[in-house]
Amino acid sequence: MPVWHKAAQQWVKDGRLVLLGVTQEQHPERCSLFAQWQGIQWPILHDPINALQTTGVPILVALDEYGIVRGVGPRLESFERDFLDKSFADGAAPNDAKLTPPRDTNALGREARTADTSDSWRRLGDALAIWETPRQLDEAISAYRHAIRLNSADLNARFRLGVCFRMRHETERRHESDFSDAVRSWEDALGGQPNQYIWRRRIQQYGPRLMKPYPFYDWVTQARNEILQRGELPVLLPVLPSGAEIARPSRTFVADESSTSPDPQGAIRRDSRPLIEATVTVVPTQVKPGETARVHVTLVPAAERKTYWNNEAEPLRLWVDPPPGWHVTRRLLVARPGEQPETNEVRRLDFEVQVAEDAAGTGRLSAFALYYVCEDVGGTCLYLRKDIPIEIPLVTAE
Amino acid sequence: MFRSLLSFGLLSLTLTAQAQADSYAPRVGQRHADLTLPRIDNREAVSLSQYRGRKVLLIHFASW
Numbered sequence: 204m205p206v207w208h209k210a211a212q213q214w215v216k217d218g219r220l221v222l223l224g225v226t227q228e229q230h231p232e233r234c235s236l237f238a239q240w241q242g243i244q245w246p247i248l249h250d251p252i253n254a255l256q257t258t259g260v261p262i263l264v265a266l267d268e269y270g271i272v273r274g275v276g277p278r279l280e281s282f283e284r285d286f287l288d289k290s291f292a293d294g295a296a297p298n299d300a301k302l303t304p305p306r307d308t309n310a311l312g313r314e315a316r317t318a319d320t321s322d323s324w325r326r327l328g329d330a331l332a333i334w335e336t337p338r339q340l341d342e343a344i345s346a347y348r349h350a351i352r353l354n355s356a357d358l359n360a361r362f363r364l365g366v367c368f369r370m371r372h373e374t375e376r377r378h379e380s381d382f383s384d385a386v387r388s389w390e391d392a393l394g395g396q397p398n399q400y401i402w403r404r405r406i407q408q409y410g411p412r413l414m415k416p417y418p419f420y421d422w423v424t425q426a427r428n429e430i431l432q433r434g435e436l437p438v439l440l441p442v443l444p445s446g447a448e449i450a451r452p453s454r455t456f457v458a459d460e461s462s463t464s465p466d467p468q469g470a471i472r473r474d475s476r477p478l479i480e481a482t483v484t485v486v487p488t489q490v491k492p493g494e495t496a497r498v499h500v501t502l503v504p505a506a507e508r509k510t511y512w513n514n515e516a517e518p519l520r521l522w523v524d525p526p527p528g529w530h531v532t533r534r535l536l537v538a539r540p541g542e543q544p545e546t547n548e549v550r551r552l553d554f555e556v557q558v559a560e561d562a563a564g565t566g567r568l569s570a571f572a573l574y575y576v577c578e579d580v581g582g583t584c585l586y587l588r589k590d591i592p593i594e595i596p597l598v599t600a601e
Numbered sequence: 602m603f604r605s606l607l608s609f610g611l612l613s614l615t616l617t618a619q620a621q622a623d624s625y626a627p628r629v630g631q632r633h634a635d636l637t638l639p640r641i642d643n644r645e646a647v648s649l650s651q652y653r654g655r656k657v658l659l660i661h662f663a664s665w
Contacts, residue, residue: 204662211658221657223649228663231641237664238641246647248638255636255661257625262661264627268654270635272627277658287656300634302625306646333638359623399624408665419665 204261205241210279215245219287225250227260227401229366233420236438240426251370252332252363254303259400267291270298304329308339315346321354328360332367340371362392362402369405373442375506382484382499390488408448410486411495411555415452420444445539446553447486447497456495456557458530464522465535465573471588478510478576479503481591489598493560498523498593499553502538502572509579511547514540516575516586521552523570523593528559531568545577558597566595625661633659 207222214220224247226234231249238247250257265274265286271293273286304326305311311330315323328346331339347364350357365388372381386406393402408419423444430437484499500521504510512519519538525531532555541548558566570591577584627633637648649659 204660207658207660219656221652221655222660223647223652223657224660224662225636225638226641226663227661228665234641234664247641248636248647249641249644250638254638255625256623257661260662262625264633264659264661266633266649266652266657266659268656269632270650270653271632272629275627275629295630295632298632298634302634302636303638306637404663404665417665422664 207263207279208241208243208245210282214283214287221245224248225255225257227251227253227255227257229369229405230440230442232438232440233423233444236423236426236430236440239435239438240422240430250303250333252329252366253359253401254329254333256302256359257401258398269293269295271295303333306330306334308335315349319353321350321357321360324350324353325357325360325363328363328367332363332370337370337374337376340367340374340376343367344371356395358392358395358399361388361395362399362405365389365392365405372501377503379480379482382482382501383488386484386486387488406486409484409497409499409553410447411497412450412453413456413495414487415450418451419448421449421451423449445551447499456530456555457532458557459532459534460530462534464524465520466522466571466588469588471573471586474576474587474589476505476508477589478505478508478578478585478587479572479574479589480505481572481589483591483593485593485595489596490558490566491598492558492562495555495557496595497553497555498568498595499551500570500572500591500593502550502552502574502589504547504576509582510576511545512541512550513544513575513577513584514542514546515544519550519572519574521570521572521591523554523556523568525556525568526559526566528561529566529568530557531555556595558595562597563599564597566597568593568595 211222215222222245226247227250228234229251263276265277267273308330311327315327324346328343331343344367347360350360365385368381368385371377389405407415427437480503482501486497490496518540521536523531523534536552538550538552570593572589575586635648635650637646640647
């Protein structure tokens with residue numbers, strides 16, 4: 204992409220060409236940071252749910268003055284001669300099709316309730332997911348679920364439902380199972396259309412390194428540093444990519460066998476109320492013996508107790524104890540502390556697990572987190588342990 | 602059992618074919634369908650049809 208951006212700058216400046224981008228990723232801010240880093244100023248549109256149904260990226264399409272396609276995947280060397288310098292005639296039939304839903308969610312809601320078809324409910328979900336605020340994600344999820352109930356083979360609705368689950372997982376309105384539900388929905392969609400690489404990438408983004416085609420967001424740190432060096436403020440990212448999202452692909456599994464448990468006797472007091480809530484998501488959701496998975500542990504201060512992390516003490520640690528024959532890339536993980544003495548952000552930690560060759564049924568790893576937390580402002584601060592059972596459903600070879 | 606497996610297979614084939622038929626596939630010589638999406642930086646709605654009268658290079662990509 205940077206190659207075309209650089210080459211086309213003069214054509215854009217001369218008014219001979221318009222560049223228009225469409226990104227297929229969930230987080231628009233990450234793409235904005237990328238654009239800032241690369242000096243991209245042309246408009247980039249956001250299609251987080253794959254409304255356009257592109258099956259892979261990049262795809263470049265050259266359109267003439269009449270909106271007629273004159274090239275798909277044009278070559279840079281001949282672009283000026285074969286496209287920019289050429290005159291075209293308006294010789295194509297009209298095309299009234301729209302690749303994206305209308306924006307009027309009220310009208311789409313009425314249409315969905317009247318027609319009650321999978322298509323109409325999916326279109327409502329699409330418009331809510333693309334145009335509305337995160338508060339409307341609940342409605343988008345309901346619309347997609349209804350679409351799937353009416354037509355269980357609606358793979359687009361399944362993928363988009365997964366996107367909405369993951370989006371809600373990153374808001375304060377998250378449900379405990381949102382991330383797992385997202386992965387399951389994406390797997391359901393991909394199962395019916397295995398050549399859909401945009402869908403596949405969503406799973407790979409959070410999956411094990413053996414599954415990855417490339418690191419997804421490992422450029423973020425470099426981009427932020429270079430933007431700061433230019434004297435600019437980098438675009439703020441509400442959710443910093445970490446763990447699986449920046450991990451490099453690997454064809455080997457290196458197990459951590461040397462770390463020692465931070466609480467071998469189990470003496471630390473348990474978080475029984477709880478002040479911190481933990482959820483676990485395994486990607487992929489089912490693993491074969493001998494294969495690997497990425498385990499994501501999300502830790503959230505309990506909102507109703509106004510819990511916050513105490514960052515003046517040692518940081519949150521997660522200890523993982525795999526059963527015999529199983530291996531993990533890291534047994535002891537440490538969370539990045541908040542920047543203020545007291546914070547209440549979501550903390551995400553992830554690691555990879557390799558399933559034993561002779562495993563069957565459901566694999567169980569024991570894990571626990573140790574953390575300093577305080578209840579409400581001026582409340583008691585405690586050092587607590589939360590036991591986090593991790594279950595990994597296994598696919599047994601027939 | 603065999604019949605239900607066959608039905609499932611046919612259904613899967615139909616679904617796969619349907620899904621592929623609906624995939625984004627712009628064809629040279631045909632007018633591109635319109636699309637309207639929000640910009641990533643300010644959420645302003647932008648339509649492809651706004652650029653009629655100009656030559657456009659439409660770039661589908663991701664920052665990863």
